[in-house]
Amino acid sequence: MEEMRLAVVGAAGRMGRMLIRTIAETEGCRLSGAFERSGSDAVGADAGVLAGLPALGVAIGEDPARAIEGAEAVLDFTAPAATRALAVLCAERGIAHIVGTTGLAAEDLAALRKAAESCVVVQSGNMSLGVNLLASLVRRAAAALGPDFDVEIVEMHHRHKVDAPSGTALLLGEAAAAGREVSLVDTAVRSRDGHVGARREGDIGFATLRGGSVVGDHTVIFAGPGERIEMRHVAEDRALFARGAVTAALWSRGRDPGFHSMADVLGLG
Numbered sequence: 270m271e272e273m274r275l276a277v278v279g280a281a282g283r284m285g286r287m288l289i290r291t292i293a294e295t296e297g298c299r300l301s302g303a304f305e306r307s308g309s310d311a312v313g314a315d316a317g318v319l320a321g322l323p324a325l326g327v328a329i330g331e332d333p334a335r336a337i338e339g340a341e342a343v344l345d346f347t348a349p350a351a352t353r354a355l356a357v358l359c360a361e362r363g364i365a366h367i368v369g370t371t372g373l374a375a376e377d378l379a380a381l382r383k384a385a386e387s388c389v390v391v392q393s394g395n396m397s398l399g400v401n402l403l404a405s406l407v408r409r410a411a412a413a414l415g416p417d418f419d420v421e422i423v424e425m426h427h428r429h430k431v432d433a434p435s436g437t438a439l440l441l442g443e444a445a446a447a448g449r450e451v452s453l454v455d456t457a458v459r460s461r462d463g464h465v466g467a468r469r470e471g472d473i474g475f476a477t478l479r480g481g482s483v484v485g486d487h488t489v490i491f492a493g494p495g496e497r498i499e500m501r502h503v504a505e506d507r508a509l510f511a512r513g514a515v516t517a518a519l520w521s522r523g524r525d526p527g528f529h530s531m532a533d534v535l536g537l538g
């Protein structure tokens with residue numbers, strides 16, 4: 270079968286460069302296009318060279334429509350505004366949209382679900398196997414432990430991260446809420462500061478740490494009467510996320526339009 274053609278958005282970013290390297294080393298796919306924000310220093314550079322590889326013959330563009338022309342899937346780890354604009358472009362062309370961008374608001378997710386009527390959308394706050402397996406374990410633990418066990422989610426990321434809580438922390442929070450059969454919107458306490466009062470039963474709390482070069486640490490704590498369970502995932506390398514995104518792109522080939530999570534891709538759904 271012909272290699273699958275993949276385009277990378279936000280190509281000069283931490284994940285963009287990692288995606289270019291991962292595509293180059295993965296059998297069955299090749300980079301067909303890459304673009305960056307208009308005015309970026311990376312525009313015009315060879316995508317391979319930008320990612321620390323030999324030249325790939327794909328120049329970084331600044332016109333999204335041209336960059337995704339001919340692609341079968343677009344890998345998108347950028348920012349919410351860029352993801353929303355791409356959702357429309359991918360839907361119009363029936364191109365699979367693999368979304369790793371975090372910090373998405375409810376309206377952004379609604380736009381992705383709308384786009385999924387016309388193309389495959391795979392969206393996840395974390396594309397790694399480990400985190401998606403952890404989420405299914407958290408769901409089971411939350412269902413088994415019940416309200417005597419308070420759920421707190423602690424995450425730490427590098428100093429450059431702009432959104433909080435992390436997409437992964439929210440994904441794990443959703444898993445805990447699903448296990449308890451409650452809505453995360455109704456139970457989440459996303460930060461605490463000052464005289465906030467005692468913890469309400471059923472709250473799902475989040476705490477955010479930022480610093481240094483931490484790739485991504487997440488701990489889900491179930492704190493009960495006299496005992497505590499901590500479930501932890503440590504990401505040591507961004508390649509994890511890039512490999513997950515490329516796996517999702519390959520999985521999307523030939524599928525009907527629809528909205529999917531990484532758990533669907535990995536068979537953990």
Ligand SMILES: NC(=O)C1=CN([C@@H]2O[C@H](COP(=O)(O)OP(=O)(O)OC[C@H]3O[C@@H](n4cnc5c(N)ncnc54)[C@H](OP(=O)(O)O)[C@@H]3O)[C@@H](O)[C@H]2O)C=CC1
Pocket residue numbers: 278279280281282283284285304305306307309346347348350351368369370371372393394395396397436510
């Ligand atoms: N789901 C997952 O598994 C993972 C998700 N992420 C998420 O991916 C996103 C990116 O992370 P990271 O790579 O570290 O961030 P970076 O800031 O390094 O990269 C983002 C890139 O996207 C570019 N960009 C932003 N807006 C646009 C636009 N409108 N058009 C084209 N390019 C644009 C940025 O350009 P500029 O610098 O000019 O703004 C930048 O080059 C974050 O939301 C992060 O949380 C990260 C890792 C794993």
Ligand SMILES: O=C(O)C1=N[C@H](C(=O)O)C[C@H](O)C1
Pocket residue numbers: 371394395426430434435436437438484485486504
């Ligand atoms: O911004 C990052 O770096 C990461 N973002 C994702 C998140 O918000 O959870 C995934 C990973 O933890 C790295």
